[in-house]
Amino acid sequence: MSQSHALPGVLQFGVRLALAFAAIVLLPVGIARALQRSPMPDVSAWIAQRDARIQVRVFDGETGDVRPMPLNTYVLDVLLANCDPNAPTASLEAASIAVRTYAVRSMLHPSVQARREHADLTDNPSLDLAMETEHELELSIGSQSALAFIARAQAAIEATDGKILTYGGQPILAFLCQISTGRTRSAEIALGSPVPYLRSTPCPDDATSPARVSTITYTLGALNQALSAHLSGFSGLRAIRSSDGFVQAVKAGGAVWSGPAFAADLGLASDDFTWVARGDRLTFSCYGRGSDLGMSLHEADVLAERGMSFAAILAHFYPGTRLEDMQSFVQSLGISGN
Template structure:
């Protein structure tokens, strides 16, 4: 089982001490005393200690203040989540590994958030992530990608939830990594063992980056009615400029989505659902789903419009992700306005309850 390894706070701040060269004592002449090797060594050590006191200690203190407190590794290893394991299929390496549940939840949060996210949104996402994993552990989809690799979940954001490791965070946020990881750890620990349930069972706790202004119903997205996955208005998502992106493709690139050499861009047709999402795209007699079309072109959403020009197709997408369940962007906006994490959960998953996972597993 893979456990997270925390970095000691001050280890990178210590200065390397210069080593005095070995050699015979220096003679000062007949009138002066000889300087022995021991005296040379003591002198060098004293100078090094003085230098460290003047430079090294203030540097370490400054870094500690700037980076925040070191995570409590002992507490982390003794949480209820730490006693559970989730099997994760890692698509890039084609391997399946066992992770402590708290490590899994933290890695998902690290992938989904950036430093400065409100704590209430982190806690809401931690509970949703834990719920997602436990639901998969109890009721995994037979025949799915994870099941085929003897896993509960994958690290593919198109199939499950994405993950970022501690080294990923250190590389992306070098000056904020420890403070950020400590914040994520606190969100996981302070919600330890809590999940979202509906009729005493863990829910399908979907979450995604940002909606086009409203979340989808399960009927529209999954073609089945799930009472707690309803359309939720997301006004902060609607005005987020980063939620809209533009992408341009050639006829050959579009053809690859259909398994063809190229397509006639002017003759492409799409079918749209009532909520704006594209359900199908056709090129001549060949039709693929809107989700498959989006995945083939690496589009962030299946809610898009397009315009052809000069043999190319310019696609404008709205939102990022499945648009089902909890919008993490909207959750952060709600948390910033003072909404608690429990209320955020009930806002996005209406009719659900929060309880200990020991009562359902």
């Protein structure tokens, strides 16, 4: 074979060799560098947390199973479900401490519903704090946005590892909501008993936010299906309200629902709602998102943007509480957080 005929074969071999080198060496290096530029969390730091060594038992209402999970994973799932993906660091840190406190208190004093299921908590947002997995978050806001939010939320959890709020030497009922109606509720009205650190707190930034109000519409058939009811029309519906406007109960003929149960069955954003009937449709207007107790995450975001620290935000919404380490409380459960 002549040299002129051999040259193209050599060139082809060289091209194939270059492509193989790119696939085996350059491509993985490029991917690794891209991942280094992305906000990937430090896995070793995440699993080394004291939070990671505490197991919390969560009752899954959909499957009927009790799922043990690390405390930091529980806190993360609650942050993903309730916090704004662009929330400032200080408000994410405040929320991390509030959720950790809620979980530790629930481990010490589980609710009747959780105890019945041999769990510490439930994933039912009408009973406990709403939760969302990383996969569910990716489906709702996209992979890149989810990745960035998860990394920031994990950093906030790591920065506050082991910190909880106490009052009178005990972890508090650290309720929170996504956005209030314009002020948070007092425990005396919402729970029927005063709690010193759960006072009605003005939230002026919530009051002016369009996100404070949401609407949802039902046909009569869809309403009956959601409530497992047999209403013949909307005219018989009556709401009984507390002094702060929240619905305590809804009556229709002989049927009665508590305000929270009615809102949960219909997927309403809060227990503060009104309705208007137009023909065969009933439109609900809901004010705030969540229980309206404790910390408003939306108001906390604004306070953080103005320079308030996580400690100051927590003191604002839970007056009279103290920041403490959870160690002595988890040890009383026979758990070592070290």
